Amino acid sequence: DQQVKQNSPSLSVQEGRISILNCDYTNSMFDYFLWYKKYPAEGPTFLISISSIKDKNEDGRFTVFLNKSAKHLSLHIVPSQPGDSAVYFCAAKSMLTTMDSSYKLIFGSGTRLLVRP
């Protein structure tokens, strides 16, 4: 049972245009979400996060939107650059215990973004 879903395995956009990567989740208890960028044979790099008390978080060219009622979030990259070409993972924070702030991440299957020059 996939709790975090990225239904688009790939996306291709022209350099300078907007890239929109989507993510859906099923567990309404999730209250914190993260986006990671991953190049082949490397570890994921943290990009941006959002708490459920917000509906938008922005960091430079990257903006994440959260729609709690729809259980949907999206990552916008504007303007897209060829160096943005990578696999993007959406992840939700799932608490491991109630005793401290340790948690695990539940990942979607990723979306491969290709930015064409």
Added chain:
Amino acid sequence: DGGITQSPKYLFRKEGQNVTLSCEQNLNHDAMYWYRQDPGQGLRLIYYSQIVNDFQKGDIAEGYSVSREKKESFPLTVTSAQKNPTAFYLCASLDRGRETQYFGPGTRLLVL
């Protein structure tokens, strides 16, 4: 220069052999994690450790073992009981203040 290191980058395992993947961090993080990535899939949690001398099974712990004798180190052993070990293994540690897990560069394990 703080970060998470994993070694080796590539590892080959023979049938029936146990192999150990190294993960070291100098970020002073208490919690550490091991994930596995298979092609076309997201990362899945193998084991985690919230503090030295403590660790817990994740979602796919069968065929794996870990230890946490030092804060900086969280090695993962892939035992012969793991029937499908070929994957990309990622270690992470948790920055509690930023509520963010940071990942190492990964180890690719291949079976001969």
